[in-house]
Amino acid sequence: MQTIDPNVDIYRPVPATVDEVKPMTPLEHFFSFRLDSGEEFGHMPGQFAEVSIPGIGEAPISISSSPTRKGSFEMVVRNVGNVSGALHRLSEGDKVYIRGPFGTTFPVDEAMKGQDLLFICGGIGLVPVRSAIQYVLDNRDDYGRVMILFGAKTPRERLFTDEFDEWRSAKNVTLLETVDHRDEGWSGPEGVITTLMPLVKVDETRTIAIICGPPIMYKFVITELLKFKLREDQIYLSLERHMKCGVGKCGHCQVNNIYVCQDGPVFKFSDINAIEEAL
Amino acid sequence: MPIKKLDKAAFDTWVEACIKKQRVYGVQAKGDRFAFGPLARAADLRLDYDVTLLPPKKYFQPPCETLLTFDRDKGFESVFEDEPFVVFGVHPYDMVAILQTDKLFADGQYDAHYMKRREQATIVVSDVQTASPEVFAGCMGTATIKDGFDILVTDIEGDYLVDIRTKKGEALAKAIKNAPDADDISLKLRKLLWADNTELLQKHMLDVRPDILPDLLGRSYDHPIWEEKAERCYSCGSCNLVCPTCYCFDVRDDVDWTLQKGERRRVWDGCLLSEFAAVAGGHNFRRHRADRYRHRYYRKGKYIPEKIGEIACVGCGRCITACTANIANPVEVYNSLVHERK
Numbered sequence: 001m002q003t004i005d006p007n008v009d010i011y012r013p014v015p016a017t018v019d020e021v022k023p024m025t026p027l028e029h030f031f032s033f034r035l036d037s038g039e040e041f042g043h044m045p046g047q048f049a050e051v052s053i054p055g056i057g058e059a060p061i062s063i064s065s066s067p068t069r070k071g072s073f074e075m076v077v078r079n080v081g082n083v084s085g086a087l088h089r090l091s092e093g094d095k096v097y098i099r100g101p102f103g104t105t106f107p108v109d110e111a112m113k114g115q116d117l118l119f120i121c122g123g124i125g126l127v128p129v130r131s132a133i134q135y136v137l138d139n140r141d142d143y144g145r146v147m148i149l150f151g152a153k154t155p156r157e158r159l160f161t162d163e164f165d166e167w168r169s170a171k172n173v174t175l176l177e178t179v180d181h182r183d184e185g186w187s188g189p190e191g192v193i194t195t196l197m198p199l200v201k202v203d204e205t206r207t208i209a210i211i212c213g214p215p216i217m218y219k220f221v222i223t224e225l226l227k228f229k230l231r232e233d234q235i236y237l238s239l240e241r242h243m244k245c246g247v248g249k250c251g252h253c254q255v256n257n258i259y260v261c262q263d264g265p266v267f268k269f270s271d272i273n274a275i276e277e278a279l
Numbered sequence: 280m281p282i283k284k285l286d287k288a289a290f291d292t293w294v295e296a297c298i299k300k301q302r303v304y305g306v307q308a309k310g311d312r313f314a315f316g317p318l319a320r321a322a323d324l325r326l327d328y329d330v331t332l333l334p335p336k337k338y339f340q341p342p343c344e345t346l347l348t349f350d351r352d353k354g355f356e357s358v359f360e361d362e363p364f365v366v367f368g369v370h371p372y373d374m375v376a377i378l379q380t381d382k383l384f385a386d387g388q389y390d391a392h393y394m395k396r397r398e399q400a401t402i403v404v405s406d407v408q409t410a411s412p413e414v415f416a417g418c419m420g421t422a423t424i425k426d427g428f429d430i431l432v433t434d435i436e437g438d439y440l441v442d443i444r445t446k447k448g449e450a451l452a453k454a455i456k457n458a459p460d461a462d463d464i465s466l467k468l469r470k471l472l473w474a475d476n477t478e479l480l481q482k483h484m485l486d487v488r489p490d491i492l493p494d495l496l497g498r499s500y501d502h503p504i505w506e507e508k509a510e511r512c513y514s515c516g517s518c519n520l521v522c523p524t525c526y527c528f529d530v531r532d533d534v535d536w537t538l539q540k541g542e543r544r545r546v547w548d549g550c551l552l553s554e555f556a557a558v559a560g561g562h563n564f565r566r567h568r569a570d571r572y573r574h575r576y577y578r579k580g581k582y583i584p585e586k587i588g589e590i591a592c593v594g595c596g597r598c599i600t601a602c603t604a605n606i607a608n609p610v611e612v613y614n615s616l617v618h619e620r621k
Contacts, residue, residue: 008391011347011530011543055534081560097354244529245530251526251555252527255564256577
C-alpha cells in the first residue's frame, strides 16, 4: 500500500473518458468511465475514487460497478455540489480525471464467502452496494441466500430499477422495496427501511449484513439486526464523510482517530461501535 | 563535526554569505512582534525574538500552494519545489513540530509536495533567548532540541556556538571562515542555558507529565469543559492557523483568464471552522462547536500521539495569543481535566 517513490504524486489524477451518461432520477446521473490508459481501474466493491474536472475541482465518488464487469467502471452522481453539477453537464466522449481507487472494501472474498447476505440500502446507499451485489451475482455459487432491502424516499428516487429483474431472477435472491412517501404510480409498500426487516428470515448463524444509507438510518437498522441475534462482527457498513484528499492527510473525513478514506469507508460494526463520532 | 564559536561580526558575515548564495528566510521584527520573512541582510535577523506570529510551517506547507497545473484539454502536471532555501532562527519547539509533520506527510501515502520542500530546506535552529508571555514548551519537553535539525546556533554571552549536524548543514557552514572550535566553558554555558530554558519556558504550568495526555483524554470525552469552553468559541480557526502542528488542508482549482488553464492549489484549512466536516448535500458531521473544539484537543493529545508516539502540542503558546475568546490555553484545559474529574 505504501507509496515511497518520491516522484509519485499522490494528488495527480489520470484521464478517463465518459463511455455513457444518462439520467437515473431527477437528482442522479449514471456514468460509465474508461481509463484512457486502457487499464482496468482495479477497484473492489465498496471503494471510491476522486473524480476531477479541471477548473471545477475534485470530489470523492463511490464506485458502483463490480470489477467482474471488465472494461469500464460506473458511478452514480447526485447533483449537490460544484463538481457533481459539472459532471451532470458532461456527455459521452468527454474527459474526466481520476485518482484511486481508495479505501476498504466489502468483504466479498473473506467474511461474505459461503454466507447468506443481507444488503440493506437507503437511497444512494445502493450505489456502492450495487458493486458488491454484482460481484456476488457474478460468483453466485460462492455465497448463500441473497436478500436485498432497498428503501427510497419516493418512487422517483429509486435507483437501478432496470436491473431489478435481473437481480430477482438470479438463484435464491430476494429483493424487497419500500418508499418513505408513495405517489400515485406506486403500489408497493410505504414506510422506512426497517419496516421491511420483519419480512426476511435471517439465519443468524450464517448471515453477513451490509448496510449503506443516510447517517440517520444506521442506528435503527443496527438495532433491528441485533434483534435478529446477529453479532456485531457480522455487520458491515459504509460511512459517508468528505474524503477530500483520499490519502489520509487533509483531515476532512476524520472520525475521531480514524480516517474514513483509508481506514474505511467500509467498516465492520464491531470495529467502530465504540468510536463516538462514527454513527 | 566540531562545534564552532563565532563572534557577532563573524556570525553576521556568515549570514551575509548565506544570503548571497541562496534564498534565506529569517526572523525579523514586524511592528512590536516578530515574523519569519525573506532576509535581505544579516542586521535584520533577530535571534533574540520571543515567538513568531506564524510558525515556520508556512515554508513547507505554504498557506496557498500549487500542487498541479492543468490544461482542460491536456490534463494535470505535478509542480514540485525545486530551489534550495534556508530558514534561519527556528526555535526548538517549532523544529519539533516540523519533525512531527514530516512523519505525518511521509508515513502511509508519501506526500512528495511537502517532502520535496523539506528536502530543499536547510534549517538553522536557534536556542531561545527570550521567553514569550504564553510559552509552555518547558512542560512539553520542547524547550530544547537534541537532534533533527541541520544546524543549531546558541547565543553564549554575545558569541554564537554553531553546532552542525547534517550534510546540508555542512554545506551551509562552508561559508564560515577561520572560526575556532567552541571552548569547554562555552559548551558548559550552553548546557546551563538548556537547563535554564526548560525552566523559563513554562509561563503556564502543566500539572501532569505530557505523556499521560492520551490516557487523560481517553477518560475525558464527556467532560463538561468542552461545552464550557466552546460556548465562547467564534469558530474562527485562529488556533488552527497559528498552530505549528496543524496541517489540515483544502484543495481548490483556480482558473486563469483564458478559462483553459489553471492551477490546483492546496490551502490551509482548520477543524474549528464550522463547515470543516460538512459533506455535499449539507450534512455536517461536526455541527456543534464543542465537537470541533474537542476534536482539536484529541488530535493533538491523543490521535496523533497514537500514530507517531509524540504529543502534537509543542507548547509555543501561539493559540493562547491568537484566540480572541480566550479559550485556547491547552494547559488550562489539560489541568482542568486532571483536577475536575467527573
